[in-house]
Amino acid sequence: MDWQGQKLVEQVMQILLLISGVVAVVVGYATESFRTMMLIYAGGVVLATLITVPNWPFYNNHPLKWLDPSEAEKHPKPQVVAVASKKKFSKK
Amino acid sequence: MHSFGYRANALLTFAVTILAFICAIASFSDNFSNQTPSAQIQILNINWFQKQPHGNDEVSLTLNITADLQSLFTWNTKQVFAFVAAEYKTSQNSLNQVSLWDAIIGEKEHAKFWIQISNKYRFIDQGHNLRGKDFNLTLHWHVMPKTGKMFADKIVMSGYRLPDAYR
Numbered sequence: 291m292d293w294q295g296q297k298l299v300e301q302v303m304q305i306l307l308l309i310s311g312v313v314a315v316v317v318g319y320a321t322e323s324f325r326t327m328m329l330i331y332a333g334g335v336v337l338a339t340l341i342t343v344p345n346w347p348f349y350n351n352h353p354l355k356w357l358d359p360s361e362a363e364k365h366p367k368p369q370v371v372a373v374a375s376k377k378k379f380s381k382k
Numbered sequence: 383m384h385s386f387g388y389r390a391n392a393l394l395t396f397a398v399t400i401l402a403f404i405c406a407i408a409s410f411s412d413n414f415s416n417q418t419p420s421a422q423i424q425i426l427n428i429n430w431f432q433k434q435p436h437g438n439d440e441v442s443l444t445l446n447i448t449a450d451l452q453s454l455f456t457w458n459t460k461q462v463f464a465f466v467a468a469e470y471k472t473s474q475n476s477l478n479q480v481s482l483w484d485a486i487i488g489e490k491e492h493a494k495f496w497i498q499i500s501n502k503y504r505f506i507d508q509g510h511n512l513r514g515k516d517f518n519l520t521l522h523w524h525v526m527p528k529t530g531k532m533f534a535d536k537i538v539m540s541g542y543r544l545p546d547a548y549r
Binding site for chain 2: 291327
């Protein structure tokens with residue numbers, strides 16, 4: 291999942307859970323049924339899980355642009371030189 | 383949100399937090415219910431009234447209990463626990479409460495009832511103070527919720543009196 295997808299997933303998850311919580315309380319209170327409230331909320335949680343947890347393709351619409359390998363070879367990593375500093379130490 | 387496990391964990395945690403809020407709201411809504419319970423108790427008969435070998439008074443009563451506790455049930459009620467206690471004052475104790483009968487009411491339909499029984503639990507005094515004693519019969523109830531705060535209240539019925547001599 292790319293960065294944009296991750297941001298989208300977090301927002302969708304929070305909104306879906308909040309809305310199913312609110313709907314559950316309102317419908318449960320109106321029908322005087324605790325069981326209805328719990329069933330609606332459980333349904334909302336399952337729905338949110340199905341939409342946000344698996345790595346669906348539409349979360350990968352902005353894929354990361356990795357550097358081309360030939361470009362990376364032109365800029366090699368610097369090597370650390372340890373031999374010179376050892377000599378200086380023994381003189382002291 | 384970079385991996386399956388991370389997203390599943392985040393979702394589960396947030397879902398449980400919201401569940402806690404839902405239960406708190408459900409419990410809070412109990413404050414808005416309009417409760418109008420009623421009850422009446424008659425003592426039909428004093429079966430016997432004796433002094434036990436250890437010196438404590440004991441009395442056996444036949445009670446007729448009529449009650450309508452249906453308005454105590456809300457959407458968030460699991461059951462109502464009701465009990466009848468005899469309350470009186472002695473020179474030793476400023477308040478004596480002796481539980482005579484109790485019941486667990488699981489459904490609203492069973493909350494309007496009429497029952498005639500002798501006392502379920504023994505009415506024994508700490509001492510021998512019961513002759514000629516005036517006492518109250520109080521119906522207490524505890525409304526046990528499915529989630530949240532439990533409410534308790536009572537109806538006090540006074541004017542009952544035990545005989546002046548043992549039978």
